[in-house]
Amino acid sequence: MTVLKKISVINENKSFKYSIFIGNNFIQTLEKNFSKTLKGKKIYIIYDEFFYKLKLHENLIKDFEKVSTKLGSENFFFKIKSKDKFKNFDKLSILLNFILSHKINRDSIIISIGGGVTGDLVGFASSIVLRGVKCIHIPTTLLSQVDSSVGGKTGINTKHGKNLVGTFYQPEGVLIDINFLKTLPERELLAGFAEVIKYSFIYDKKFFSYLEKNIESIKKLKSPYIENIIFQSCQIKAKIVSIDEKEQGIRAILNFGHTFAHAFENLINYDSKKLIHGEAVAIGMACAFKLSTHMNLCSKKEAKRCIELISKFNLPTKLKDIKGIKISSKKLLDKFYLDKKVKNGKITLILSNGIGSALIKNDVDEITLKKFLNELINE
Numbered sequence: 001m002t003v004l005k006k007i008s009v010i011n012e013n014k015s016f017k018y019s020i021f022i023g024n025n026f027i028q029t030l031e032k033n034f035s036k037t038l039k040g041k042k043i044y045i046i047y048d049e050f051f052y053k054l055k056l057h058e059n060l061i062k063d064f065e066k067v068s069t070k071l072g073s074e075n076f077f078f079k080i081k082s083k084d085k086f087k088n089f090d091k092l093s094i095l096l097n098f099i100l101s102h103k104i105n106r107d108s109i110i111i112s113i114g115g116g117v118t119g120d121l122v123g124f125a126s127s128i129v130l131r132g133v134k135c136i137h138i139p140t141t142l143l144s145q146v147d148s149s150v151g152g153k154t155g156i157n158t159k160h161g162k163n164l165v166g167t168f169y170q171p172e173g174v175l176i177d178i179n180f181l182k183t184l185p186e187r188e189l190l191a192g193f194a195e196v197i198k199y200s201f202i203y204d205k206k207f208f209s210y211l212e213k214n215i216e217s218i219k220k221l222k223s224p225y226i227e228n229i230i231f232q233s234c235q236i237k238a239k240i241v242s243i244d245e246k247e248q249g250i251r252a253i254l255n256f257g258h259t260f261a262h263a264f265e266n267l268i269n270y271d272s273k274k275l276i277h278g279e280a281v282a283i284g285m286a287c288a289f290k291l292s293t294h295m296n297l298c299s300k301k302e303a304k305r306c307i308e309l310i311s312k313f314n315l316p317t318k319l320k321d322i323k324g325i326k327i328s329s330k331k332l333l334d335k336f337y338l339d340k341k342v343k344n345g346k347i348t349l350i351l352s353n354g355i356g357s358a359l360i361k362n363d364v365d366e367i368t369l370k371k372f373l374n375e376l377i378n379e
Helices: 026-038 049-053 057-071 089-101 116-131 142-148 178-183 186-202 205-213 215-219 225-243 250-255 258-267 277-294 300-312 329-336 366-378
Strands: 003-010 017-023 042-048 074-080 109-114 134-139 156-158 161-165 173-177 349-352 358-361
Touching (some): 003 225, 049 074, 074 089, 089 156, 116 142, 142 225, 161 258, 173 225, 186 205, 186 225, 186 277, 225 250, 250 358, 258 329, 277 300, 277 349, 277 366, 329 366
Parallel strands (some): 017 173, 042 109, 134 173
Antiparallel strands (some): 003 017
């Protein structure tokens, strides 16, 4: 793999350290940088159905068999479904049964190859099987490359809400192959841009300007623009995670738009035909900006500019863009109270006080919030 960029993720007390490799041939990077980790080990390669549908799994298996022959390792392959509605206890149980039935050891390696659902599920399985087995993430969607594969959050959904059961479990490494982006359906690619844009909203005004100036080149995956935005997104997340691994403080700003997004996803029962995660985040961020202006935290001019950027990436920004959603302020509030950030019975919201800056608000009273939600629903 031609490694174009490399980012080190290390926290302040050095309890974890790993690298994010950004390039264009993941199998070469795996062999070059992880040969000691893989040598003579059992390797469990968990890939999503996307590979199977595009008939990429045959080459995937061949590539891993070549590596295992050189390193004297043993491969076990398992295909999982990649939609959010399958990120649940049932699928976790099936995955764990596969891993355990093939006699995994504590020195084995589990590798996830796929989007965010695959990485979340495999990361969670890795963290609990034998009380922790090393894992490596090879994210194949833009959203998973810039967000879910970095930072060690793992989890599954329940009927009560999204990602409510999970662990913090850092990987051994993350290998980002930009070539995978060329295989994505347009909708999946565009959804990933929501998380990229988010980083500019919450942390980096210069990055926001870069996105504004280069929208068309970025959407067309032109070099060096696509490499630059992946690098910048991962670098911002790595900085934040290094300071606050377990979301006791600043890491919460990475949830900008997500309190709304997770509520929307739950209300449509994680039906990807109606809404996928990146689209939910796009609408959620637009809602967060509107609430921020409602509370006089952010100027209407800056909020408008940000919402326009979301739209220019062909992403939805309004509740009416969600097909078939039945929504009320009460239903939304009920879902907000199931959010992981709720403390002492109070909803915590991540809001904006201008481009490149976010704040954590846990003092939004329910009357203000209910009034805003009613206005939002009726707009």
